[in-house]
Amino acid sequence: MTNYELIATSAMGLEALVAKEVRALGYDCQVENGRISYHGNEMAIVKSNLWLRTADRVKLKIGEFKATTFDELFEKTKALPWEKFLPVNAEFPVSGKSVKSKLFSVSDCQSIVKKAIVERMKRHYKIEGWLEENGPLYKIEVALHKDVALLTIDTSGSGLHKRGYRVDQGEAPIKETLAAALVMLTNWTPDRPFVDPFCGSGTIPIEAALIGQNIAPGFNREFVSEAWNLIPPKIWDEARTEVEDVAKYDQPLDIIGSDIDHRLIKISQENAFEAGLGDLVTFKQMRVQDFTTSKQYGVIVGNPPYGERLGEKAAVQKMYNEMGKTFEPLDTWSIYMLTSDEEFETHFGKKATKKRKLFNGFIKTDYYQYWGKRPPREK
CATH class of the missing domain: 3.40.50.150 (Vaccinia Virus protein VP39)
Known part of the structure; x- marks a missing residue:
């Protein structure tokens, strides 16, 4: 099994609660504003998605670096080992945000990150033309904060608040x-x-x-990473069996x-x-x-x-x-x-x-x- 850097994102004010949940799953973590960082294998990705009640999403951290020019953003993104995560036919849209950074144009940052990953993938998979992008979905985000770029892949899909039981709702539903x-x-x-x-x-x-x-909040839904080669189906099966076994x-x-x-x-x-x-x-x-x-x-x-x-x-x-x-x-x-x-x-x-x-x-x-x-x- 591989050791990954994971980030559980959190609403403001709930970081300590998310960290407590991550520790209860057996992982040491660091707490920052809106994010809880920890290391874990494929089972950690699965368990985090199934069990975290108060986190917004679980993301794979691919890299973090300083970037004050578009060239720097391009080269440092291209230097990351994307082929370890993305198969040759991966569909990988790039979203972005920028706060207090020299690179403030989000659309430009998105297209530069996309281009850098495409070049890296084409070189690794020895492809001349277009990448097909007709396979599993990998949602990539570039988040710039004070000139530091954080690149992640979302493992959850819909936000973790979407438990799958809400048939209807009132005017101002609480998450x-x-x-x-x-x-x-x-x-x-x-x-x-x-x-x-x-x-x-x-x-x-x-x-x-x-x-x-003691019913896992994610028991009733699917996650985008269930379609990934990265996580064997038997790990999902094992974790879902455990969810059933420990429910009271x-x-x-x-x-x-x-x-x-x-x-x-x-x-x-x-x-x-x-x-x-x-x-x-x-x-x-x-x-x-x-x-x-x-x-x-x-x-x-x-x-x-x-x-x-x-x-x-x-x-x-x-x-x-x-x-x-x-x-x-x-x-x-x-x-x-x-x-x-x-x-x-x-x-x-x-x-x-x-x-x-x-x-x-x-x-x-x-x-x-x-x-x-x-x-x-x-x-």
């Missing part, structure tokens, strides 16, 4: 990767009640159920998702059914103000409306206030709310135990955490 992160940042364990009072299309409760039963399908769960919109409840039920969790998660139409429970030591996780649109803020803040009163008696419950409203604590009526900065898409938010009493230790 599955962020939903999983919100659950993982709580003190919830599968033996405790879990409630999402703003479930929308059901993403947070579904991610909680996958975590609760008999773990009982008490997970409820509710929403004021009955259409979203129907969508949530369809999505949970598609994820194979139809019987495990209960969805019901309800206002957050009507929530009551006699259960103890539960966890509430919510991504409520933020009041970002003109004229909505007052109504949303009134709802935060009513929610605070509704949750006040639940002293053994822990409550976690994600919102961009910087006055949330004032309206909710209580200062958070802890706050964590996160991004929901491009919206800067805080994750307000209220920790309830700890469950008594079992004798």
